Amino acid sequence: MGRNTRKRRTPLATKVIAGAAALAIGGGGLVWANFYASAHEKNGGHNVTKSRQSQIATINCPDVGLELSDVPERAREGVAKELALLDKQITDAYTRLADTRRAQAGDSNFVANAILGPLKSKRTATLDRISINIKRVGGQAPDDLDRLAECQGVPADQTGNGGGGQDGGQDGGQDGGQDGGQDGGQDGGQDGGQDGGDNGNGAAGPFAEDFINIKDVQPNSRDLQNGLAANGDTGSTGSFTTRCGVNENNLFNSDNIIVAPGVDNGAHHTHDYVGNQGNTAFASDEDLANADTTCQNQNDKSTYYWPVLRLQDGTQEFDANDLGGGAEGNVGKILKAEQAEIKFVGNKAGDVVAMPKFIRIITGDAKAFTNGLANANTSFSCTGFEDRQVTDKYVICPEGSQVVRTSNFQSCWDGQNIDSANHRDHVAFVREDGSCPDGFQAIPQLQVRLVYDVPAPTIENGQIKNPYAVDGFPEQLHKPITDHNDFINVMDDDLMNQVVQCINSGRDCE
Known part of the structure; x- marks a missing residue:
């Protein structure tokens, strides 16, 4: 695989x-x-x-x-x-x-x-x-x-x-x-x-307390300011959806081109990729611009990637002995999304401006368990229950319902930089009213919704059986709060302008 x-x-x-x-x-x-x-x-x-x-x-x-x-x-x-x-x-x-x-x-x-x-x-x-x-x-x-x-x-x-x-x-x-x-x-x-409850990963989690039945999550109770939807019934109300598949090409690696360019295994966990097919730590912007894309619109060569979701069931995956995989505590069957919905939306306070080409945005924090919640984002839910979102727990869905991972990206840009030294300062989260911090301007908000067919784990005597978890650094104990999502804009200028026009005119485009 x-x-x-x-x-x-x-x-x-x-x-x-x-x-x-x-x-x-x-x-x-x-x-x-x-x-x-x-x-x-x-x-x-x-x-x-x-x-x-x-x-x-x-x-x-x-x-x-x-x-x-x-x-x-x-x-x-x-x-x-x-x-x-x-x-x-x-x-x-x-x-x-x-x-x-x-x-x-x-x-x-x-x-x-x-x-x-x-x-x-x-x-x-x-x-x-x-x-x-x-x-x-x-x-x-x-x-x-x-x-x-x-x-x-x-x-x-x-x-x-x-x-x-x-x-x-x-x-x-x-x-x-x-x-x-x-x-x-x-x-x-x-x-x-490995016996007892380590799920084959050296006791690096997740644990029973990392899971919650979706029916026990209160509607509209997610309390993180980060990751709010930027769009609403006012302002720029349109959207643009890009269809890039679900990694049918099985492109996986443990590089991180944003955080660790030029460094092999810079992520220390395995990523799923859709869109751009030239993703390695050693790819230049020119390489990305010349690469193939899985997106139906061939003018979208953006790279969309996220840590894989695994079922810790003892499956020996292709990376069972590799850095980023089993060698670093990320074990079990890789679950590819059944659906990967990638949408750009507007801003409830007004129009948006075009994203610059090659802008890098990371949402969420792979180290949120030890770093704290300042950059934590993304959430888990279940189909049929998506008014119930939770950031610090994995969800157990009822029969017939699927697990949903949602990421609403930062949608305020400093107007100058496509990246920053800590990969954070050039973008910011939108405020609840749609406004951006002083000196920032609204750009289309990327929203990624991933839907998975995950066998529901069970809890017996305080132990979780066959849990699922996102790949991560083992010291983070595979906590759900560490989920994150990455994006590099490689749309050509004409397509990005089309995205902005659709959003600002209130149209829903593909």
């Missing part, structure tokens, strides 16, 4: 029996793992709890990418490669953390001296190179960039308090999943392979 040119690596779930490791794009994030003083400790709950408190369960590194909001365009590719190196350093540190459990049990200073210390040294050197990249082209790097070099080892009993997005989720995810995955699956997990 599909093609993927990523290098192979021993799958995470088999290499680290009861752990999960990853990194976040941008050189930061939480590396999550489960540890015990001894793989053969059999002395009951008291000792298990004691060892959990004394063992390092996570490595928490500052997210460098979020700190670099002012990087000159000529330095961005070099900086992106250094950020990717920071990510690899975290992965390597995690691997050492996972491979030295016995040494850690015998030496309380082992993690600090043998893992965190060397990691800080490597990060310091990389941060220095980031600063050099920026200054070389006349930019100004933060004077205190080296303050981001030090990472923290977080004990297992403190993993609920480590990040901005963890208050409700991590307590539930770690307590429900870690207690269930660690306590219930310690012997089976460490001594006998």
Whole structure:
């Protein structure tokens, strides 16, 4: 199924029996793992709890990418490669953390001296190179960039308090999943392979508390300001629908051309692609403009992509041993959307202006579980219940109903830039009344609606059976709040002008 040119690596779930490791794009994030003083400790709950408190369960590194909001365009590719190196350093540190459990049990200073210390040294050197990249082209790097070099080892009993997005989720995810995955699956997990509740991914989630019956979701209760529909009964009321299929060509890879250009496996999870067929981390704008497209309108060569949705049923997919796939905790059957509805709509406050060609927009945050909700977006629902949208839960749909993923993109543009250093600042979410922040102007809002035929998971004794989840970084525990969606506009100018005319004149066009 599909093609993927990523290098192979021993799958995470088999290499680290009861752990999960990853990194976040941008050189930061939480590396999550489960540890015990001894793989053969059999002395009951008291000792298990004691060892959990004394063992390092996570490595928490500052997210460098979020700190670099002012990087000159000529330095961005070099900086992106250094950020990717920071990510690899975290992965390597995690691997050492996972491979030295016995040494850690015998030496309380082992993690600090043998893992965190060397990691800080490597990060310091990389941060220095980031600063050099920026200054070389006349930019100004933060004077205190080296303050981001030090990472923290977080004990297992403190993993609920480590990040901005963890208050409700991590307590539930770690307590429900870690207690269930660690306590219930310690012997089976460490001594006998993946047993208990890890769903084959090294206990990296999702967990029972990540799911909700759609009938238990209150209508119109989604409370995030992000991702509001920009259109309404006033202003520019038209729409333009582009039909680009559902990835019938099976184009998958774990690159991220927006965040990590020129970096192999920059996403660390697998993407579905529709539209442009030239998507790799190494594609230039010219390459995208000259590529084929799956869109019926051949003048739309835009790239639309999102993390795949998987059913964690034990299926060995084509990427079961690949980076971005099973090697990084993303396991199970890839579920392609039955429908992929891609629509551009107007603005309830007034007319929209054309998007510039090659503008990049990311909506949602693949690291929202640890970063917090500032950029969280997208939502889950069920057909027949789409007045009920939920961002922080996967939904369990009744028989005959299908799972729906919805993304309403940022629809305010700064009028100048097609991208920004942190890939956020050049666009903004529309306000509830349709207005844009000062200095921004309304552009067509991209709305993506994906419909999936997903077997309904079941919950038994607090454990989720055959769950589905979006691909992501394992340290994010496959939380639904981390869902996201990506877009690069590669429409030709005539088509974009047609989109704007349809929307501003109140027509519905295709």
